Amino acid sequence: MYYPRLRDLREDHDMAQKEIAAVLGIDQRVYSTYETGKREIPTHHLLTLAEFYKTSVDYLLGRTNDPAWTKK
Helix, strand or coil: CCHHHHHHHHHHCCCCHHHHHHHHCCCHHHHHHHHHCCCCCCHHHHHHHHHHHCCCHHHHHCCCCCCCCCCC
């Protein structure tokens, strides 16, 4: 379950949903559906968020608890 991690990361960075939605180029209401799990987040948005938060997609998806960003 990735959506709680999306919310936690956003809150850890003291950002509003509207600000993250702007990073993704989408409406805040759409981003809200990602955080609540009502809509699957597209791969290109996962990639953007991983780069924005300096973490891995695996971390965003909950496949690992290691937030280390290993961009090569």
